[in-house]
Amino acid sequence: MKRFINSLVFSFIALAATVSSYAQWTQVNIGTTIELRAISFASQNVGYIAADSGAVFKTTNGGMSWTRLTTTGVNVTLRALSFVNENVGVVVGDNATILRTTNGGMTWTAQTAAQLAGTAYAGSLRGVSFVNEMTGWISGELGAIQGTTNGGATWTSQAGDRANTTRDVTGIQFRNVNLGYAIARGGFFYRTTNGGMTWQESRPYGSSGNPRTQNLFFTSDNTGFVVGSPQSAPSAFVARTTTGDTAASAWTVQMTPIARVANDDPRLMSVHFADANNGVIASRRGFLLRTSNAGTTWTQETNPAGTGDLNSVWVTPNGTAFAVGVGGVLLRRTSITTSVRQEELVGVSISAQPNPANGSTSIVLNLPKASSVQIFVTNVLGQTIATLHEGTLQAGQQAFSWNVTNLPSGVYFYRASINGASIGGRVVVQ
DSSP: OOHHHHHHHHHHHHHOOOOOSSOOOEOOOOSSSSEEEEEEEESSSEEEEEEEEOOOEEEESTSSSSSEEOTTTOSSSSEEEEEEEOOEEEEEETTEEEEEETTTSOOOEEEEEEEETTTTOOOOOOEEEEESSOOEEEEEGGEEEEEEEEEESSSOOTTOOSSSOOEEEEEEESSSSSOEEEETTEEEEEEETTTSOOOOOEOOOOOOOOOOEEEESSSSOOOOEEEEEEESOOOOOEEEEOOOSGGGGGGEEEEEEEEOTBBOOOOOOEEEESSOOOOOEEEGGEEEESSSTTTOOOOOOOOOOOSEEEEEEEEOOOOOOOOOOOOOEEEESEEEEEEEEGGGGTOOOEEEEEEEEEEEEEEEESSSEEEEEEEEOOOOSEEEEEEEEEEOSSSEEEEEEEETTOOEEEEEEEEEEEEEEEEEEEEOOO
């Protein structure tokens, strides 16, 4: 509890919230009142929502309108989803439900999880993360972590060397086929560097208060965030690391202004980032928090839908944010990256040359003054696949070469974070 108390003192300085005085989020009516559990975008325009009653919704116009897809015979709560492109994705949920589509949700194939202790696994699956069409992982109740290398045709249990294999694994994210992270109830954090064959286990944000770690998101291989709430502390927390290490010293725990009311858990439910600096958190009781400085501070924003629980949040690479929750609530916010410190971008330009790219291209940046700059490239899932520069740059034009020889053809997003403001564009790899 000491770590949480110390962080609570810090929170009133670093995390003082200000409620926005103007509408930034708008509510989108998708024609349902069932609870929406998770949201994910496969590209700037194509996104999916997993929901109760076996429902999956899809948008093809950037979230302006949604259509319910057919999932015949499925009536369980669907809790998580992962799409590697607009057509190929996996949705998971209660009763060990695993559904895979290869045609954008037109049809779904049910898959079977690996056995647990010699018996069929029937727990609730809470997380899923695919890094390509064939390689992915699922996580859930009873300590379940399972992996596949054949698109889910078969799954293999990866309980392995984790000391505590009974805790619900509530979130999982892999950066590539080797490096992955997971979290479990009780404040457990896991890290693997060999595709899940072995895991490092720790409780880096403290064990006092039985932390209910709910969700995680890593913006790079080393920088990540975990959100949740300790049962016996007065407010919800954000834990941040810049090394990805399991040691407690590698994490900073910050308490938020979202306080417990009576016995109501103020848990933060979901966190997602557009880039290294700009991210959003959604929570129970309808709270929304936004950061523009890599999680150093968080600002509370107004939820036009009221105080209903929010379950999931997603930010597309251009900064459009979405949140979903109870009662069929879907919230949309236009770019979270355009209203913050835009004076830093006066006189700045960035481009990819050549574009389309084949073999290699250069990200060319023009700066009017010396600045702290991070230049990186993400895929359509918002995953950072290359960091081209991190540090101070002098004024003038500078080019950073990017080798695309081994990348799949498609659209990628390059972005420069300049003194906390963000600018970028898209490049087509042929």
